[in-house]
Amino acid sequence: MVSPHTLRTTGAIRRTRVALALGATLALAAGLTACAPEPTDPAANISASTDTVTITDNHGEIAVPVNPQRVVALDNTAFDxxxxxxxxxxxxxxxxMGSAWPGYTDDDAVLDIGTHREPNLEMIVAAEPDLIIxxxxxxxxxAExxxxNPDATVIEIxxxxxxxxxxxxxxxxxxxGQIFDHEDEAAALNTQLDDAIADAxxxxxxxxxxxxxxxxxGQIGYIAPGIGRSLGSIFGALDLTPALEVKNASNDHQGDDISVEAIADSNPDWIFALDRDASFAPAEREAGSAPANELIRDAEALAQVPAVTKQQIVILDPNFYLTEGIQAYTALFTNISEAFAAA
Known part of the structure; x- marks a missing residue:
């Protein structure tokens, strides 16, 4: 997109050339210049012609520029x-963002806002965004x-x-899809999710x-059906029968404390596991970290539960904890469907 500055510069050059031409033919043009229209500000034209789309975000209706040129994104579910x-x-x-999106994280031109625990909000201001997701x-x-960023459009979706x-x-x-002019692709992504759920x-x-x-x-946490982080929502989508339902369970991202004996007593036919450490480099993982499949399969108390004896354990993609978007869930439902079909 040509910047308003470039347009203003080009317009100035053209007006200079016109002025010179008029100077050379002043006698002939004198009667016409009185009727000449005032020059239009190119920047004003751009502002007036910028396309917008009205969407309803988590706070209400808002007009958003279509195909904004300077975008800041904070939403991990949208990065894919x-x-x-x-x-x-x-x-x-x-x-x-871990290593899930190297096109962004490895690009020095993309300013680093840090983490949600200690965000460097000044980097957002420095980026001079048109749109902040x-x-x-x-x-x-x-709110901050x-x-x-009063000149930027800020949305939460x-x-x-x-x-x-x-x-x-x-x-x-x-x-x-509406904002970035990819409505057909957006519709296809939604259909793929629906199909994956239906198949599973x-x-x-x-x-x-x-x-x-x-x-x-090295610890196993309980993810509550219906409310637990990442996997809780799949129970309702697939009408799954929970092996265990705990009163006052939380939606904490670490899961709730549970003993392997409690898992064994529930005797699950299937175990779905999110490995929170897998998305981080080994040096960044917490002490005692071990792959989820090892923790489950090597636990003596779980040796006789059907999920282990029948090898009916579904481990989520290593980056699922980081992504959690529509593509991640579509892939998860596809994996679950294939595991069910193979059982």
Missing amino acids: TLAAWDVDLVAAPKGV GGYRFSDQY IKKQ APRDGEDQFAELKRQTEIL KSNYPTGETVMAVNTSA
Whole structure:
């Protein structure tokens, strides 16, 4: 896109040439110059002709520029989509992106906002964005980001608490398609998710019980059906039968404390596991870290549960904890469907 500065410079050169030509033919043009229209400011034309689309984000209706040139993105659930559509970023929170998006994290031109725990919001201001896509990890900074960037459009379109996770991911994808002029691709992503859910649901051995866990630092945590981070939402989507339901369970990203004996007593036919450490480099993992499949299969108390004896353990993609977007869930449902079908 040609910048307003370039247009103003070009316009100035043209006006100079016109002035010289008029000077050379002043006698002939004298009667016409009185009727000549005032020159138009090219920057004003650009501003007036910029396309916008009205979307409903997590805060209400808002007009958003179509194909904005300077984009800051904070939402990990949107990075796969933005990368697939070759959307350039001027700043991103590289501290929470791991190695999942090297096109952004390895690019020195993309300013580093850091992590949601210690964000460097000045990097957003320095990037001079047209559009800022907030993220749920940065929701506490939403008001401050808006205050610091009055000339930018700030939106939040990450899945909202209390809403259906997959309807929310489809809503997010549809909005991104409208903003970046990829509506057909967005529709295809949504269809792929629906198809993957339908296939997994069709292949589910009805009545077989499922336990969802996450692992980190050598410990196994319980992920509650319906509310637990990452895997909780799949129970409702697939009408899975939980192996264990715990009262007052949380949606904590670390999962709830649970003993391997409690897992064994629930006797699950299937175990789905999110390895929280797998998305980080070995040097960045917590002490005692071990792969999820080892923790589960090597646990003596779990040796006789059907999920282990029948090898019915589904381990999520190593980067799932970082991504959590529509592509990640589509791949997860595809893997679950294939595991169900092979059982």
